[in-house]
Amino acid sequence: MAESSSNADGSSKMIGLILFAVVILMLIIAMLTEGSGEMAFHPMDQFVVSPLFGEGAVHWYTITNATLWMALAIGGIALLLVVGSRGRAIVPSRAQSMAELAFGMVHKMVEDICGREGLKYFPYIMTLFCFITFANFLGLLPKSFATTSHIAVTGLLALFVFFAVTILGFVKHGTHFLGLFWVTAAPLPLRPILAVIEVISYFVRPVSHSIRLAGNIMAGHAVIKVFAGFAAVALISPVSVLAITAIYGLEVLVAFIQAYVFTILTCVYLRDALHPGH
Template sequence: MAEDILGAGTEGADIVSAGPEFHPMEQFTLEPLFGGHAINWYTPTNLTLWMGVAIVAVILLLVVGTRRRAIVPSRTQSVAELAYGFVYSMVEDVAGKDGLKYFPYIMTLFIFIVFSNFLGLIPLSYSTTSQFAVTVPLALLVFFTVTIIGFVKHGIGFLGLFWVSAAPLALRPILAVIELISYFVRPVSHSIRLAGNVMAGHAVIEVFAVFVGVSVFIAPLAFIGIVGMFAMDVLVAFIQAYVFTILTCVYLKDALHPAH
């Protein structure tokens, strides 16, 4: 009984009729596209739909937009060139010249995240990057790839990453433990940062949206809140894609040049 009231559920609203209904997390529910309840590993869901939309957007903007190969670029072509130059210089500046070999993979990550983030901002859309099931594999992919690259390139010398040769000898084992922990925390923070930011933005907008329906006096304030949060989310959508990519570059740099 009491759990029903405070469980933020639909049943609770019947009893506490005065209070607003909060379902800020409902927008992230995975649903099969073609009815039914079962979600097998192959079932097309709303996540599939919006990933497909992202792929179509990538094709429209990056493939169709650049099809003329103009010397003086059109608008869409210059967007594609801008994205290319942005990621390319990021990889070159952070990971170094020998990191450019991995540029297509990093570009794939960036394009996927930035398109997913922005498509998730469309009202009633499903933001794929708010799912831990999406960001955790991404972060683990980066983590394992980078670790494997490090060991392949430097062999056992890659462990020098944890042995801070600049520190006094007595401190080095302690620092090694700290470095080791921080190394293994990387995928956690890497994935939760992205999903958490996107989720937080959407959930807060949802909460404000609930307040719009509460009373005529609160509605304008809540509306301003929604607009402000939306602007913030547009910023966050880009910055989080940028941060995810640049952290990937930083980790890649650590793998390519492990010496401290």
């Protein structure tokens, strides 16, 4: 028994080593063949914004693949939240309970973080959450276009949040909103230094807010594409298919988590505007 199990251990270790060696070898082969121009790595092609109909320049009004996938996101949202809830059933259908789940999650998040007065802004936050979630998940479909992988999109969303929160803060609290930067809990000599740090971190918010989302989505899609490029080589294709599967699973997780993170950060920023006194 003991011998056979140690044998099994030894053989599995051997298999692992062999697999590792094979992968390394294949990577080297792949590099070499790529150099010779047989393999094509174009992980960024999927992000190109191009007109849906015909060729030519992309004007602001042109209907592009971005337009199409944003429209599909709208369609998905309408399907889940509008068509799904049309029964208005006391005992909900599957679609309705999913819609209620999404509603309840975001509603509770807003209420928990911003308090009851934050619920006035719940529709805006729900809009952001729905758009990002659906865009992320639709972007995971093969041949699709991930609208949220673009800094133009996430940047606009983040700037929308930034300006909305800043304006709201000044409208609600006037100059008291600046108290956000003046940490009264700290000793007086430290306060100017902390104020500088707070101001910097406040203005970095939209940058991190937008790049976090776009970067995550873009990186995941690019990595999947790189592995897909390796799949063209017969020798390493099993490994690369496995890797694509694993990363795809991870990306499904990331798609939701990033939408969740974006929403929760929006709530946190909104709380700062509603209650600036820490």
